[in-house]
Amino acid sequence: xxxxxxxxxxxxxxxxxxxxxxxxxxxxxxxxxxxxxxxxxxxxxxxxxxxxxxxxxxxxxxxxxxxxxxxxxxxxxxxxxxxxxxxxxxxxxxxxxxxxxxxxxxxxxxxxxxxxxxxxxxxxxxxxxxxxxxxxxxxxxxxxxxxxxxxxxxxxxxxxxxxxxxxxxxxxxxxxxxxxxxxxxxxxxxxxxxxxxxxxxxxxxxxxxxxxxxxxxxxxx
Amino acid sequence: xxxxxxxxxxxxxxxxxxxxxxxxxxxxxxxxxxxxxxxxxxxxxxxxxxxxxxxxxxxxxxxxxxxxxxxxxxxxxxxxxxxxxxxxxxxxxxxxxxxxxxxxxxxxxxxxxxxxxxxxxxxxxxxxxxxxxxxxxxxxxxxxxxxxxxxxxxxxxxxxxxxxxxxxxxxxxxxxx
Numbered sequence: 001x002x003x004x005x006x007x008x009x010x011x012x013x014x015x016x017x018x019x020x021x022x023x024x025x026x027x028x029x030x031x032x033x034x035x036x037x038x039x040x041x042x043x044x045x046x047x048x049x050x051x052x053x054x055x056x057x058x059x060x061x062x063x064x065x066x067x068x069x070x071x072x073x074x075x076x077x078x079x080x081x082x083x084x085x086x087x088x089x090x091x092x093x094x095x096x097x098x099x100x101x102x103x104x105x106x107x108x109x110x111x112x113x114x115x116x117x118x119x120x121x122x123x124x125x126x127x128x129x130x131x132x133x134x135x136x137x138x139x140x141x142x143x144x145x146x147x148x149x150x151x152x153x154x155x156x157x158x159x160x161x162x163x164x165x166x167x168x169x170x171x172x173x174x175x176x177x178x179x180x181x182x183x184x185x186x187x188x189x190x191x192x193x194x195x196x197x198x199x200x201x202x203x204x205x206x207x208x209x210x211x212x213x214x215x216x217x218x219x220x221x
Numbered sequence: 222x223x224x225x226x227x228x229x230x231x232x233x234x235x236x237x238x239x240x241x242x243x244x245x246x247x248x249x250x251x252x253x254x255x256x257x258x259x260x261x262x263x264x265x266x267x268x269x270x271x272x273x274x275x276x277x278x279x280x281x282x283x284x285x286x287x288x289x290x291x292x293x294x295x296x297x298x299x300x301x302x303x304x305x306x307x308x309x310x311x312x313x314x315x316x317x318x319x320x321x322x323x324x325x326x327x328x329x330x331x332x333x334x335x336x337x338x339x340x341x342x343x344x345x346x347x348x349x350x351x352x353x354x355x356x357x358x359x360x361x362x363x364x365x366x367x368x369x370x371x372x373x374x375x376x377x378x379x380x381x382x383x384x385x386x387x388x389x390x391x392x393x394x395x396x397x398x
């Protein structure tokens with residue numbers, strides 16, 4: 001398990017020769033998960049809830065994700081809030097492509113998750129048919145609390161990623177944008193996982209029995 | 222304002238309509254929501270021009286179409302006109318023998334988008350329209366969704382996106398990635 005606790009003979013010193021020993025991927029993930037920059041893609045009424053989420057009452061800044069930028073080139077968290085039509089789908093995919101790696105996507109609301117009540121010729125039946133999605137937030141629209149919960153779950157998910165695999169791993173490692181719903185998923189061997197694992201919609205999180213990686217799963221109702 | 226106030230009784234406005242239309246063949250009737258003038262397609266543009274110039278209908282509220290499928294002819298074009306000076310409304314109904322109609326953007330430039338929407342949803346071609354492109358559906362879409370035979374869940378809804386996506390991926394080079 002990673003830790004940011006200083007170690008060494010003078011670890012209690014406020015200053016001086018204390019140093020930090022941790023794992024690189026833990027440190028990278030720690031930095032990434034606590035400074036998410038959301039790109040708000042408000043497409044319909046969910047966008048109103050998203051404004052409330054970024055506002056002072058619900059205050060996403062408590063979780064380090066308040067720096068909403070309206071250019072995808074400065075963001076790493078795409079929040080698709082609302083009904084995505086096929087006419088808008090090309091623009092949404094372009095926005096996703098313009099975001100620099102690493103990037104994550106939250107499908108906020110049932111419309112972006114599954115098309116919702118719009119079983120229609122003009123509506124994309126779930127944005128995961130055009131871009132990989134990390135988290136789906138149910139609700140019509142979901143309360144800002146639910147999106148905060150999604151951001152916290154996304155932070156847990158980021159904790160389990162293996163950021164060094166893209167740098168030192170084989171060149172054939174699949175890229176996040178290569179497919180739809182085919183996110184690269186590397187369970188961290190050391191981190192304890194809670195019941196939220198069972199709710200991750202990533203098919204790769206549903207590992208078969210006989211998993212070579214023993215998962216310290218504690219499930220409490 | 223009640224409905225009775227919104228629509229001048231036909232008896233009051235019929236003389237103005239008759240004076241404006243003159244010898245143009247038409248049929249005036251009263252519907253629950255106002256007077257309706259039914260015209261032939263050949264006289265549609267002339268009737269609209271006469272109503273604008275002679276009866277004071279300076280505003281075209283909307284242009285829309287009704288699909289009476291499987292009746293043939295199936296399309297009926299509706300122009301709803303509004304006279305601010307006379308507080309008067311009239312609807313001009315024209316049954317289309319085919320799928321084309323004359324534009325009225327030369328009379329009311331604001332009819333541009335409404336005719337584009339009508340073309341997009343019903344496939345009615347407006348002759349003389351300055352920019353007859355789709356308004357709501359993506360360019361290149363093959364169907365006209367408000368036609369009665371169109372399934373509301375769509376026909377290959379993602380085909381255009383797939384084409385766009387393939388072209389986009391083909392345009393990528395290894396350097397760009």
